[in-house]
Amino acid sequence: MKILYHHRVASKDGQYVHVAEIVAALRELGHEVIVSEPGSTQSKSFGKSSDAVSNIRKYLPNFIHEFAEFAYSLFDFIKLVRLIQVHRPDGIYERYNLFFPSGIWAKKIFKIPLVLEINAPLYEERSTHGELSLKRLAEWSESYVWRNADFVLPVTGVLAKRVLARGIHTEKLRVIHNGINRKQFSELISDVSVREKHGLQGQLILGFTGFAREWHGIDRVLDFLAEHRDENWHLMLVGDGPVTTKLNSQARRLGIENKFTVTGIVSREQIPEYVASFDIALQPDVVDYASPLKLFEYMALGKAIIAPDSPNIREVITDRVNGLLFDPANSTSFDDKLAALCFDGALRSRFSEDVKQALCEGEYFWDSNAEKIAAILLSRTNSHVGLGTQAP
Structure with a gap:
């Protein structure tokens, strides 16, 4: 099957991990995948954002960069038309973005199916944070794309309820959580070099991976370590983020600089080795509809996990x-649960085995996701006159 993967992710970050892994998994299954994406994406290294987008948002009013987002769809539509005419795909797989109706336009004109992956309710998200000026256009674009897709794939059941509330029929929806690359995250990964590199031999490592922001709540982990300063415990933040400067200042103020390490951005290939070094894997906070990539990486390597008791996390843990x-909502609950994990090695070991079993039972793997996506696309292709078999 020929699949046109369509997205507007301009940054090499967690979003792009999902894109790259699904593309690779579909190709591994034998499908031909043509990728339509912003031209600058491939040249960036992991962890790099789109400088052009950042500058527009920093220096221009919201309505201008929102109009630019929508205007990009016109350029993108022309690009899609050319790709479809050249490659004649059987279907389109699209990662949803706001102000991005070009995929639906192409689907309608060429009468090929479009399956839409939804990772966030972006109209709600950007409205909540006061980042939208063209609200009517934004709401229209979201509803238009969601309702006109042949099938929608929200990443959590919590997000699925939001999608259904917008008038999407249950029969054209399926929840597919994020996952991991089972080849990359194996049980044979050694953590010795990471511990030696950072001088953490023999220490209990509390680990977090990703781009750390204020709302992640990592500051509470530093407060926890300060309260247990006599214990041989260490917090490792694998990544970077806007809050790291503040966290380093907090560690100095608390007198626990020697208990806190920020590695900076590491390559995707190194992530498994770093996660393998964790004794306890931290998900201090989470957006209520998200499917955190780090959670599945923690699970794959059998880490003892502490996370919020929220509906989207309970779908997995x-x-x-x-x-x-x-x-x-309980100010002492996090400290109590984290202390229980830190002091109880047997509990950590039990969770290590059980969480790997949960990963396999839930089939939280990119190749499993690709199989589901391909099956859905194929079922929709059979009800269309696809360009893979007949000219428009």
Whole structure:
């Protein structure tokens, strides 16, 4: 099957990991995948954002860069038309973005199916944070794309409820969580070099991966370490982010600089080795509809996980069965649960085995996701006159 993968992710970050892994998994299954993406994406290294987009948002009013986002769809539509005419795909797989109706336009003109992956309710998200000026256009674009897709794939059941509330029929929706590359995250990964590199031999490592922001709540982990300063425990933040300067200042103020390491951005290939070094994997906070990539990476390497007791996390982790979930509304719950993990090696070992089993039972793997996506595309292709078999 020929699949046109369509997206507007201009940054090499967690979003692009999802894009790259699904493309690779579909190709591994034998499908031909043509990728339509912003031209600058491939030249960036991992962790780099789009400088052009950042500058527009920093220096121009919201309505201008929102109009530019929508205007990009006109340029993108022309690009899609050319790709479809040249490659004659059987279907389009699209990662949803706001102000991005070009895929639906192409689907309608060429009468080929479009399956839409939804990772966030972006109209709600950007409205909540006061980042939208052209609200009517934004709401229209989201509803237009969601309703006109042949099939929609939200990444959590929580997000699925939001999608259904917008008038999407249940029969054209399926939840597919994020996952991991089972070849990259194996049980044979050694953590010795990471511990030696950072001088952490013999220490209990509390680990977090990703682009750290204020809302992640990593500051509470530093407060926890300060309260247990006599214990041989260490917080490792694998990544970077706007809050790291503040966290380093907090560590100095608390007198625990020697208990906190920020590695800076590391390559995707190195992530498994770093996660393997964790004794406890941290998900201190999470957006309520998200499917965190780091959670599945933690699971694959059998880490003892602490995470918020929220509906989207409960879709994957069961409290006291394969991890510990804390009450975000209770100020002492996080500290109590984290202390229980730190002091109880047997509990960590039990969670290690059970969480790997949960990963396999849930089929949280990119290749499994690709199989589901291909099956859905094929079922929709059979009900269309696809360009893979007949000219428009």
